[in-house]
Amino acid sequence: MRVEELALPVEAKRVLLEHGYSELFPPQREAVRAGLLEGRSIVVASPTGSGKSLIALLAALRVLGEPGEGCRVVYAAPLRSLVYERAGEWRSILEKLGRRVAVSTGDYDRVEPWLGEADAVMVTYEKLDSLLRHGAGLLAEVCVFIVDEIHYVGDARRGPVLETVIARLMAMNDGMQVVALSATISNAGEIAAWLGARLVESSWRPVRLREGVFNNYVVEWSDGEETRVEKRTRNPTLDAALDAVAGGGQALIFVNSRRKAVELAEKLAAAAASNGEVRRLLDPGGAAEPYVEELRGRHEHRELNEKLARLLGMGVGFHHAGLASYQRDVVEKAFRARVLRVLVATPTLAAGVNLPARRVVVDTLYRFRSGRGSEPIKVSEYKQLAGRAGRPGLDPVGEAVIIARTWEQAWEALVGYVKGEPEPIVSKLVSEAALRSQVLAVVSSLGVATVSEVASVFERTLYAVQVGPPFEEVDRITWVLDEYGFVSRVGDVVEATETGRRVAELYIDPLTGYRMLRGLEALRAERPPIERLLFLSLWSPDATRIRPPRGLHLALEMEAEQLLEDLGFKPYEEVGEADIAVAAEALYTADMLLDWVMEKPEDAILAKYGIDPGDLRAVVETTNWLVYSMAQLARITGHPAATYLDKLTVMVKHGVQEELVELVKLPGIGRVRARRLYEAGYRNPGDLAGLSPEQLASLLRGLGEERARQALVEAQRTATKRETASQAGAQRKRQRSILDYLGG
DNA sequence: TTCTGCGCAATTTAGACAGCATGTC
DNA sequence: CTAAATTGCGCAGAA
Structure with a gap:
């Protein structure tokens, strides 16, 4: 079946052909035969890379393929990165057909103001939930709803959101077409029945997948064949990876801890340094230079960047959520460009963007889960990792290799995982x-x-x-x-x-809201102590916390108990032991955020608390949202700290003291530049009025003139708005809601 | 006094979604 | 109240 033959508008087909789509993959054909282009609801359960994204796009094109009224298409996925990746494709195609594609995730900066008029709205599950909560009118006009990675309904934390959103959207839009895309699961039929959809199941992949188990330097493949692996480093995992590199491919190693990711990458680099053959296998030559330079050129995150740069220069990399996003980008790009032959990663990489390799090496099938110790991962999780094997067009076959340390493990890996069936999806709604x-x-x-x-x-x-x-x-x-x-x-x-x-x-857990309101009762002042406000935000089921070192536990818990009592929560009576432990973590994290808002240099904070850039970013991002929410709750309950909490929101977001709050709101001005301006005597946006872009740029190292101009324009705007606001006097503005820019 | 090696105890252990366009006498 | 793997620590004995 070819694209030309599809029951789509000619114009839509032309654009598809332009983008290189001509022949349909088997799962795509089956979806079309099942009624995709007639508006039937469909569940597609097939491996990663089997062309599910084109199925989603075809569903959108059915109703948006030619100019005219059309109706709304909503696409939802579990990760921002997936939404952005898909949105890139959709934009390039749908915009040529005169359609508007809006992306909306929690990243505030990227919200298009015309979301309400968009033809296609691309969101994360939670954002969709949030739009529903705000009563966004557009959601009552949805005729095609595409749910990517629908197996997430089985996820304990995020599944309930997804299934409720689906239920509500189906109830609101009679006859809506639901197109659900899933990894291979054992109860796809049940999911299809739930959605009133036809099921398309396929195991087809663009590159054949071979799975095997490594034991004692022999890989036993599922088809019974055996391959010997050469001992190059004497580390089984690394040797299994190098085996693929020797064959001209790339290898992706999945490990279950960050430390292990770094450690294995370092070990491989050390092996390269002492072993000529290994060095030749990995050597990227000059190709690594741009990536190395990008990392060495930054003046923050020195330690991590140096480590990463050194490894990239040798053709090896590591990847985990502790990396800053630019660092992840560099690693991903280098791997895609085949500069890296081996990449050691934690499971982030399996869930997120598409980064296939000829061979996937699974270092262990166990993972730590707090409260349960080390336990075996699910078969479906293993399949997710294995699914990354095989680069279309580059590799004749993809290979997934599990490293077994004993005969028993080898047997379990083969029977339980390689030949195992993925678990059924079970609703976790009732918690x-x-x-x-x-x-x-x-x-x-x-x-x-x-x-x-x-x-x-x-x-x-x-x-x-x-x-x-x-x-x-x-x-x-x-x-x-x-x-x-x-x-x-x-x-x-x-x-x-x-x-x-x-x-x-506000999208906070009701328990979070309840605790905040109760805690605020004990802090009835215009300027309660920052550390208590931060603690209150961090002691919540929604918060992201960092873990204190063991040695501090006892002291922190005692302090936490006292603090809880001061805030009106009775330890051991209404607050259980587990929540006191959480409070101890919250206290420690609050300490770190206090350093952050006191403008302690980022690298010093990372060193002091033993964390990575990505960890700090995660804490800052969630705490910013929580403090904002607390400010809102304070506002509507008439709490005296409301205004101060607004400031604290900005202080947390940018890591600055109170006096820099206004400066840091300017584009291009962060904590460092704002401090520089302040010290130079420019204490608020109005003070910048007389400056030219050149002057501002020369004052701030690294700020280009164009960015300086933008900052000055904004400074001007802020200053005049302040004047008009004070002129407006007592006239109180209506509380703005998200609906104002959703057009709902 | 300092260093080395051993065995046992202590410590550590993946990831990433959500709000929002301001406020003075 | 879980468990694998690694690091840290205390101690004995040698230099």
Whole structure:
């Protein structure tokens, strides 16, 4: 079946051909035969790389393929990176057809103001949930809903969001086409039945996959063949990788800890240094230079950049979530350019962007899970890793190799994983945390409703299909929310309170909101101590925390107990031991954030707390959101610290003291430059008025004149707006909501 | 007094979603 | 209240 033959508008087909799509892959053909282009709902369960993204695009083109009214297409995926990657393709194609594609994720900077008029809206699951909570009108006009990686419904943390969103969207849009894309799963039929969809199952891959188990320097492949592996480094994992490199391919090693990722990369580099053959196998020659320079040229993250640069220069890399995003980018690009022959990575790489290699080496099938010790990963997780093997066009066959350390392990790997079947997807909707959040969202959007009306929203979830409608659980949760003060329940009738509605919109866990409000009661002042405010944000189920070293545990816990008591929470009575341990972590993380807002240099913070750039970024990002939420809660409850919390939001985001809050809002001005300006006597945007772009640029190292000009324009704008605002006097502006720019 | 080697105890252990366009006398 | 792997520590004995 060829693209030309498809029942799509001529123009759409022309653009597809232009982009190199001509012949359909088998799963794509089957999807079309199953009615993809007639608007049938479809579940496609097939391996990574089998062409599911074109299936999604075809579904969009069915309704957006020619100019005219059309209707809305929503695409949802679990990771921002996936949304952006897909959006790039969609834009290049749909925009040629006069359609508007909007991307909306939690990255505020990238929200298009015209989201409300977009033809295609591309979002993360949570963002879609958030749009629903804000009552975005566009969601009632969806005719095609594409859910990528739908197997995430089985994920304990994110699955409940996904299945509720799907249920609500299906209920809102009768006859909506649902196109769900999934990895291979064992109960795809059940998922299809849930969605009222036809099932397309396929094991077809663009490159054949061979799986095997390494034991005692012999790889036993699933087809019974055996290959000997040469001992080059005496480390089985590295030798299994080098074996593929010797054959002209690249290898991707998956490990279960960051330390191991770095360690293996270093070991391989050491082997290259002492062994000529290994060195020749890996040597990137001058090709590594641009990547190495990019890292050495930065003046922050010195230690990590030097380590990474040294390794990249030898053709080896590591990759994990502790890296800053530019560092990850460099590593990914270098691997794609085949400058790196071996890359050692944690599972980030398997879930995120597409980065295949001829051979995938799975160092271990075990992973640590807090509270449960080391336990075997799921078969589906292994399949996800193995699925990265084989670069289309470059490798004749992809190979996945599991490293076994004993005969027993080898047997388990072969029988349980290589020949194993992925687990079925099971709904995780009914958990306290998931339900309280989702039930509040539903109550909040329904207005006044009976408990059974609320519960009926969950009738179209996967949980309802697998277990039955969760009526009793929903009923119970409404009482919990009533206790928190976010819902008022009288008899069987429920209604969200004002704070309840705001908590739902802010997208924080109701427990987070409840704790914040209670804690704020004990901090009734205009300027409560920063560390207490930070602690309150960090002691929440939504927060990202860093782990204190063991030695500090006892002291931190004692301090945490005291702090909890001061904030009005009774340790051991209402706050359990586990939450006190969380509080100790929160305290430690608050210490770090305090250094951050005191403008301690980033590298000094990383060293002091033993963390990597990516960790600091994660803490800053989530805490910024939580402090913002706390500020909002303070505002609507008339708390005196509201204004100060607004400032703290900016201080956390940029890592600055209070006096730099205004300066740091200017584009191109971060914590370092703002401090420089301040010390030079420019204490707020208005002070910059007399400066020319050249003057500003020369004042701030590394800032180009164009960026300087933009900063000055913004400074000018801020200064005048302030004047008009004060002239406007008592006239109070309506509280803005997200709807103002959603057009909902 | 300092260094080395051994065995046991202590320590550590992946990832990444969400809000928002301001506020003074 | 889990478990594998690595690091840290204390101690004995040698230099």
